[in-house]
Amino acid sequence: MDTERIIIIGGGPVGIEAALYGRFLGYDVTVLEKGTVGEQVQSWGHVKMFSPFGMNSSRLGRSALLAQSPDLELPDEDELIDGERWLREYIIPLATSDLLSNSIRTESAVKSVGRTWLSKGHLPSDERDACEFRVLAETPEGEEVFNAEYVIDASGVLGQPRHLGAGGVPAIGESAADVFCGVPNSQKCEQMSNARILVVGNGHSAATTINHLQSLNQRSPETQISWVVRQNTKAPIKVIDDDPLSHRHEIATSANAAVRDGNVDLHPHCTVDKISGTGPYIVTLLQWDDDDDSSLEIEVDFIIKNTGYRPDMSILTETQVHLCYATDGPIKLAAQLLGNTSEDCTQIDAGGADTLLNPEPDLFVLGSKSFGRNSNFLFHTGLNQIRDAFTIIGQRDDLDLYETIEPT
Ligand SMILES: Cc1cc2nc3c(=O)[nH]c(=O)nc-3n(C[C@H](O)[C@H](O)[C@H](O)COP(=O)(O)OP(=O)(O)OC[C@H]3O[C@@H](n4cnc5c(N)ncnc54)[C@H](O)[C@@H]3O)c2cc1C
Incomplete structure (x- = not known):
């Protein structure tokens, strides 16, 4: 069987971590990032993060960086760093590592996602399952089509601020x-x-x-x-x-x-x-x-x-993603989040793999975009989502690279 292809929309922290996970498992991964890697984090890079570096990095990511450069000094896991350092010392080194550098296309904005031989109106079926995705992106070379068996949308929300009125x-x-x-x-x-x-x-x-x-x-x-x-x-x-x-x-x-x-x-x-x-x-x-x-x-x-952000779901309008009327995020996760009563985003239970499923098979919305207008997203939750999405993609409930990779 040919290597299965995954397209990841967005080269932010979650997109890069998802790409790493996919590459470790041997998938053919392409990240399409509309600007530069970590572009949105750059916009708030001067802000000190409130979660410590251990929550803003994965064991897999730290191991990958140390395997490539054994003398590298990563921030301590309990250190509070700003967004700029997160980018410079973790996200960008991962994106430029041997494992990922050939998988990332910057200046490549995704415009639309669909299925090559099916329209939105074709109800879920084995045929829909088997039909490859068609992703249109605006790249420096002009408009290009990318095909894949799986699509992960990790394109964030920060590009769309809500109104203040x-x-x-x-x-x-x-x-x-x-x-x-x-x-x-x-x-x-x-x-x-x-x-x-x-x-x-x-x-x-x-x-x-x-x-x-x-x-x-x-x-x-x-x-x-x-x-x-x-x-x-x-x-x-x-x-x-x-x-x-x-x-x-x-x-x-x-x-x-x-x-x-x-x-x-x-x-x-x-x-x-x-x-x-x-x-x-x-x-x-x-x-x-x-x-x-x-x-x-x-x-x-x-x-x-500082009135929050909302997701841009327009790139997914040709797919069967069921959105929540209150948050504009995918409904299953939104329903799970609405049931959370804690004010503390570290206590949020995002509900596991089941909440990542859409009517559209093999399409996953991960990262801050998956929370829609809900501003309680933490990168740490994104890591759990990546692990859960790959249990579905790999059809292995027990698959957890974050647990099985050797600690650094
Ligand atoms: C001031 C501030 C402080 C924060 N502090 C913390 C903290 O302490 N701890 C924490 O866990 N979280 C914090 N966050 C939240 C943080 O933004 C997220 O945890 C993290 O950046 C989410 O990553 P992401 O990859 O989901 O989204 P993003 O970082 O937004 O990345 C999305 C990427 O997708 C790209 N993109 C968008 N549309 C397209 C398209 N059509 N085609 C291709 N690419 C596209 C964007 O350019 C971007 O690079 C903070 C946020 C802010 C604003």
């Missing part, structure tokens, strides 16, 4: 305004010194933004920070009881302390209605009130949105 609908004027999306690095912070800054969102990215701006505030005391959150609370970031990740605890408590100490002007129970002007901006906020909704206007020079 009320109800997830764009605020009036949002698309025309120069809204910064993400956590500002030191250069961006310097640009904003002594200015009026609005931050929107209440997740850990928003908290990290607030903390970065706080240090700016200490150096440039005229800086004014406003923070808009939908929740009716004086402490916007949920602090997890006995948080096992100490840095995540620090991020949450220090952002809440910035509000408590009066360094940040919090607008709770608010959402953005309208942005006027070209900078400075007049931002109209809708304020929820039990008796009577009201609005207020604030004037700011910079707007930062």
